[in-house]
Amino acid sequence: MKREKKQNDSMLHLIARIIDELGLSSAKTQYDARSGTATITGIKDGVRCTTTLRPDTPDFDKKVKHSTTIGREAAIEQVKELYRQGYRQVDIAEMLDISQSTVSTYIHK
Numbered sequence: 001m002k003r004e005k006k007q008n009d010s011m012l013h014l015i016a017r018i019i020d021e022l023g024l025s026s027a028k029t030q031y032d033a034r035s036g037t038a039t040i041t042g043i044k045d046g047v048r049c050t051t052t053l054r055p056d057t058p059d060f061d062k063k064v065k066h067s068t069t070i071g072r073e074a075a076i077e078q079v080k081e082l083y084r085q086g087y088r089q090v091d092i093a094e095m096l097d098i099s100q101s102t103v104s105t106y107i108h109k
Helices: 002-022 071-085 087-097 100-107
Strands: 025-031 037-044 047-054 061-067
Touching: 002 025, 002 037, 002 047, 037 087, 047 087, 061 071, 071 100, 087 100
Parallel strands: none
Antiparallel strands: 025 037, 037 047, 047 061
């Protein structure tokens, strides 16, 4: 229990540092203590940034995706790219602030 709290606190400090370093506003975070995976979504200069942190490498693996208020075709491509990277539909929906049914529709286009 004590070790798990220390790991959670460490992840929270890392998340705060990344938000600060990237200069994100309107940052939202999701942290799964069981898997140790965190997702950070925020806005920088009108661009939506999503960063996923996973403890499967010594220095957390960081993947950054960017989007702006984009057209439908670009949104479809972004959803398909995240899906190819292995993200689940529900995770993509949360990252991009769209419904899971929209993600499913875009994946099958």
